[in-house]
Amino acid sequence: MEEVRVFPLTCAVQNYAWGKVGMDSEVARLVVGGDPVAVVEEGMPYAELWMGAHPKGDAQIKDNRIAQTTLGEWIAHFPGCLGSKVKDTFQGQLPFLFKVLSVNTALSIQAHPNRELAARLHDQFPEHYPDDNHKPEMAIALTRFQGLCGFRPVEEILGFLETVPEFRALVGNEAAEELRRGGGGGDAARAAQALKKCFTRMMNCEKKVFVDQLNMLVKRVSEEGAAGKDTASSHGDLLLRLHSQYPGDIGCFAIFFLNHMVLEPGQAMFLGANEPHAYLHGDCIECMACSDNTVRAGLTPKYIDVNTLCDMLNYSPAPAASKIFPCVQDASDPCVSLYDPPVPDFAVMRIQVPASVKQYTVAAVDSASILLVTEGDATATSAAAHSDIPLGRGSVLFVSANESVSLHAASKSGMTMFRACCLL
Secondary structure (H helix, E strand, O other), rough: OOOEEEEEEEEEEEEOEEEEEHHHHHHHHHHHHHHHOOOOOOOEOEEEEEEEOOOOOOOEEOOOOOOOOEEEHHHHHOHHHHHHHHHHHOOOOOOOEEEEEEEEEOOOEEEEOHHHHHHHHHHOOOOOOOOOOOOOOEEEOOOOOEEEEOOOOOHHHHHHHHHOHHHHHHHHHHHHHHHHHHHOOOHHHHHHHHHHHHHHHHOOOOOHHHHHHHHHHHHHHHHHHHOOOHHHHOOHHHHHHHHOOOOOOHHHHHHEEEEEEOOOOEEEEOOOOOOOOEEEEEEEEEEOOOOOEEEEEOOOOOOOHHHHHHHHHHOOOOOOOOOOOOOEEOOOOOEEEEEOOOOOOOEEEEEOOOOOOEEEEOOOOOOEEEEEEEEEEEEOOOOOOOOOOOEEOEEEEEEEOOOOEEEOOOOOOOEEEEEEEEOO
16 A cells, blocks of 8 residues: 555544534534535534544545545554654554534533543543543634633632522532632632532532522522623523523533633633533634543533542632633744644644735644644645645645645635644
8 A cells, every 4th residue: 555645534523412503513514615515414413523533533534546444544554654753652643633613502511531540530430431541632712612611710709609699508608618718818729628628519419409509590590680680790691501401400500610711713722631621602623632531520411420520620720811722823934823732642733824825835744733724725735645635615634744735725815724733
């Protein structure tokens, strides 16, 4: 088999129930853009596009010179395509999974384990934790994107404990008072311990108690809203939306503990090990370590593991603004913005080529990379591709390590692309 080093991919779609439906979904629109004969069913949710070699959604290679095979099979046959450092560091595996998400209803209150905990959970409960890898991940907004991320500053949580009596009833006066005493003195360890106690008390609350309190809160907020009162002090709009999606779910109360993030297009958040989070609504690019390990505790019909989640979380309170992950302009290429998280598994480049640039070179890096076109059209040529590859919105290209790709722009509006790779 000839080693072709640049080729297009047909990628797996996941139709999870929380996804946007039909052509409302950015995932569906990209799929149709990348393959005009693809059929989108109007009543079907299109939640995730998986661009990578994960066994649950291995991409198909779309190249006439390559017999029908998947990206995972190709990498196993030609591990040198990863780049020598990546190949050695990650045992011949592509270390990241690149995705597009179209979120219509909230995903679970969750966190991802570090490597040590992942190995232990996989060993004990392989049916719920399918591998032993960690799963840091990053979300980059394509449209206005809402999520929950990390614990709020203690003052904000104390404010909700004062103004939302139903929330205080679940936490309890003793734990709430401990947070008030421990949260303001500059002792981070004491604040984290008090926060852990409050969160754990709430998450372990007896079901009848929290359902009754939630119903009371929803009724009160609904009545206040109908009377024209401002319900912001109870986070009313978000509460009612989550309750309509997951009635009677303890996760509805998590909004009083976790930062409500609203990312504008291009803004990102990085979710390291043990960071509590949930995606709420919108479309994003996501990149993560190649794992499927998630510990969940609310807003989900899936397996819930409250004790593991409460034990593992990072209880460091911080404002929402601090959770926005910065992107850095590439010093050598004004078209490239780099999102480079503090893990070795992945980085993402956003490449924005203005309409005035008719020819652009996607620079070689010492790592296999996956390129997704979100706007614009071009013809791609490469010494390693042997033939021209037409690219348009939704096209996905695999580029072997140390290969560059020349793009000849075909559209008058410029191009936007996202590129996942591993910058060791």
